[in-house]
Amino acid sequence: MSDHPRPTRRSRLLAYCYPRELREQYADDIARFIDDTRLDPRYRDDPFGQLRVMARLSADALASLFSSLRSGAPRPIRVASAEPSLTQRIRSITMDALMKDVRFALGGFIRRPAFTAVALGTLMLGIGANTAIFTLVNALLLRPLPYPHPEQLVSIWGTSDAQRQMLMSLPDIVDLRQRNHTFSDIGVVRTISVNLTGGDRPDRVIGSFVTASTLKLLGAKTAAGRLFTDDETTLGAGQQVVVLSYAAWMARFGGRRDALGKTMVLNGRPHVVIGVTSADYLDPFEAELWLPVTSAPSREWFDRSNASVWAVGRLKSGFAPSDGQKDLASLEAHLQREHPQSGARPSVSVLDLREQLVGNSRFMLFVLFGAAMAVLLIVCVNLANLQLIRASTRAREISLRAALGANRARLAFQVIVESLLLSLAGGVLGVLLGTWAVKGLVGILPIADATPVHVDAWVLAFSFAIAVLTGLMFGAPAALFGSRVNLQDALRARTESATARRFNARNVLVAAELSLCIVLLAVAGLLTRSLVRLQHADTGFNADNVLTAEFRLPSAKYDDSAKVTLFMSAALERLREIRGVASVALVDAIPLSGNYGMVSYVAEGHAQPAAGAEPVTQVTNASDDYFRTMRIPQLAGRDFDSHDRVGSERVAIVNEAFARKEWPGEPAVGKSVRLIGPPDQIVRVVGVVGGVKQLTLSEHDSPQLYLNKMQVSGIFASVAMRTVGDPESMGKALREAIWSVDPDQPVWKIRTMSALVRRDLAPTKLSVRLIGAFAALAIVLAVIGVYGVMSFSVAQRTREVGIRMALGARGGQAVLMVLRSGLEVVIVAVAVGVAGALAAGRYLESRLYNVGANDPATMMIVPLVLALVALLASWLPARRAARVDPAITLREE
Secondary structure, eight states: OOOOSSOOHHHHHHHTTSOHHHHHHHHHHHHHHHHHHHTOGGGTTOHHHHHHHHHHHHHHHHHHHHHHHHTTOOOOOOOOOOOOOHHHHHHTSOHHHHHHHHHHHHHHHHHOHHHHHHHHHHHHHHHHHHHHHHHHHIIIIISOOSSSSGGGEEEEEEEOSSOSSBOEEHHHHHHHHHHOSSEEEEEEEEEEEEEEESSSSOEEEEEEEEOHHHHHHTTOOEEEEOOOOHHHHSTTTOOOEEEEOHHHHHHHHTTOGGGTTOEEEETTEEEEEEEEEOTTOOOTTOOSEEEEGGGOSOGGGGSTTOEEEEEEEEEOTTOOHHHHHHHHHHHHHHHHHHOGGGOOOOEEEEEEHHHHHHTTHHHHHHHHHHHHHHHHHHHHHHHHHHHHHHHHHTHHHHHHHHHTTOOHHHHHHHHHHHHHHHHHHHHHHHHHHHHHHHHHHHHHSOOOTTSOOOOOHHHHHHHHHHHHHHHHHHHHHHHHHHTOOOHHHHTSSSOOOOOOOSSOHHHHHHHHHHHHHHHHHHHHHHHHHHHHHHHTSOOSSOOTTEEEEEEEOOTTTSOSHHHHHHHHHHHHHHHHTSTTEEEEEEESOOTTSSOOOEEEEEETTSOOOOTTOOOEEEEEEEOTTHHHHHTOOEEEEOOOOTTOOTTSOOEEEEEHHHHHHHSTTSOOTTOEEEEOSSSOEEEEEEEEEOOOOOSOTTOOOOOEEEEEGGGSOOSEEEEEEEESSOGGGGHHHHHHHHHHHOTTOOOEEEEEHHHHHHHHHHHHHHHHHHHHHHHHHHHHHHHHHHHHHHHHHHHHTHHHHHHHHHTTOOHHHHHHHHHHHHHHHHHHHHHHHHHHHHHHHHHHGGGOSSOOTTOHHHHHHHHHHHHHHHHHHHHHHHHHHHTOOHHHHHHHO
């Protein structure tokens, strides 16, 4: 009796030719007898013998058929039923069948723990990475901001060709609020540090100077007391009151109700606490307390020529930010004509409030999300290959199920059920991993408090969706190709070796996997090369052994320029007396601190441009010794000195870019520059220095102008102190030097210049590390995928290799045969991957520093490295194939 569980279709057809009585009892036995006779080893290699046997069996069956027809028996041959439709196939998959498939799949996972562990591990990594990154995308880009009708909220800034977001004049914003046609309301904002005195030691808090409409627009509620009224924030009629955040209330008053009515000395003025915001109110600008804009630290804020604030607004229903921008830009131009004496004004920029909060994070989030999706696709490819390999090794099992009556839809459905169970289990593990990873990312990413990051229902829905989609993606190839069975071949005791097709489904998937790896590696390579060049960029200064700090004098106490100048001079003297200080200077804007200034100007020898079209340059107020302290090279002329004081000739120092732009080929020293006011001021250039990276390390050389701080009254200052030893140990001495001049003067942001450089590099470093981690994971998965496919391919071709070896082929030839098939896959992958890498490079181009989007080194090294790694993964199975003993292989056959 044959070991076939079910006879072949040809044998069953012949069995139906025999009489009904015989067929009903012995049809299967007759069919098996036919199969055994046809497959007799004596005729296996004799095609004519097989023909004689089949002719004899067919003649016997037909004779029985004609005999039964002559005797009047019904025709025994049944008419084949039509192929069932897709709907009928789907309906045949009942809940009972589904549960059987689930139990069968679970049993298979238990029997194959290694496969199950590898599959779950890769799914956990792929889905976990996507869960973590999507959580950030959801929080920062998709989830509505926690304010009433957030889609209507915008931020309002000044703008120019040189800068997108500039401060605006406070009186101008008041006029824009009253005259516009597109906004239901506009509120003023300016968040800066505020001096808090009256306690044991002076302190500094983050304060936001606002109008009453600002907190109303943002939907602020109170836990105690009340918010500002319009009268308390109206220019000319304001009152000195303050509203605390919930955190500040708890930290400074322990949450006591008697804090209401208490007095806090802020910027030298007493302010009465009138309210506390609720615990769930998240300020988009992370203020600790709010003050009326009328309590501004400087009276210059109320000057129409002084840009000091920006604004938030709520658009009326039916208006877009572009409509608001056109409306306000038209009004700003009208204000320019109404008040020409106040000088040129920038235009107006209206941005979605989310854009204000997210800033540059949007670009990097998209890059990270793309990298995470690429890793997930690689996971899908790996698992699809594993499933295809399993389908090949399960051909006999699948054929048995088909022989027992399972149609192709049922066979495919079983594979899909197995894949979905794996992906859903991996999705659960991935969500747990992603939740843990999000906590780490929130700790290292600069995310505003107004965009809380947590796993919510949308994130869970996304994770579930990609888990299901992943299961369908990696299960579909196996369901499509694995359910195609040849019952006769599959049910033999041993199947023939697979043919060595150049590009089967597994090779196509491996090529796609390697292509994705090349794109990821190219992105990581471009960002890494950009970071390396950024780290070696010429900053224009020496950051070693430099300590910095900031302070702001209270205008209530220092209410005229003479007092300010006296304090600055005294503070410099005390700082220079500190032991271990090589040099020290005061400056408005330390490089890379985030502080900067801009001024419109007209250089000597140039015609007066049209109003509003004057060139703009960075401007910094610095004391003498600043360039020596920062070791900014002096290229021509002199430094500021002790003779440059109030009442003497106004002097300036320009950088090389300014001199080259305004007086190319001419000496800049001695030239004059008119600074656009009001009032206009004429300054004489006494020196030229090298350029400095003022805003970021990635900025290009731009014109810079320095004014002498002792000739310019300004209550804000930064300390730049070059020390002989460790600068971090000098913080206490720096504070005490300032306090020796004024014990009520807070000093904050005491940090080294090296720390500022590291802070500027930190986002780029973080991006490189995250993308590099994704790329490394992709390489590992790709190597595993290539190795697995090549190992299975070698196993399938064992008989072929054995025959070649028996015919005289050497081991090296066997290795080359396997490597050749791997090389074909690599060549296709490199071609597709490089094309994708070039496209990705163009997307990154604006964020790269001195690196082209199609950087030759990256585009050559990355494919070469990956090709070598892939060939190494192919060489290991190839070496095993070369060690095949042909005698053993052929004997097994």
